[in-house]
Amino acid sequence: MPSYVYEIINLFASILRLIGMAVLGLGIGWLALDLLKKMQVWQVQIAVFFGLAGLIIAMAVFTGAGALGAFALGVGVAILLWGMPKKQKKEEEISQSI
16 A cells, blocks of 8 residues: 555544543543532542542653643543533522512
């Protein structure tokens, strides 16, 4: 096979790896935030935090920069989506209009 076919396959594999790591980061970020919110025991919260930090450190050593960046992007998006406090303006607007 010509070499450009291998290059195209390699490009698709890299894109798939990036998307997969972003989705994995999103899932692990959601799981970590869910465990941090539901578990009120401080030992579990510390274990979740150190587990996530250890995973990121291990990925920095054993994966490439693109995969680590996509994972970090996924975790960041999860924190922005599910970690931020919810706005309660709608309830206040409804109670004021009544």
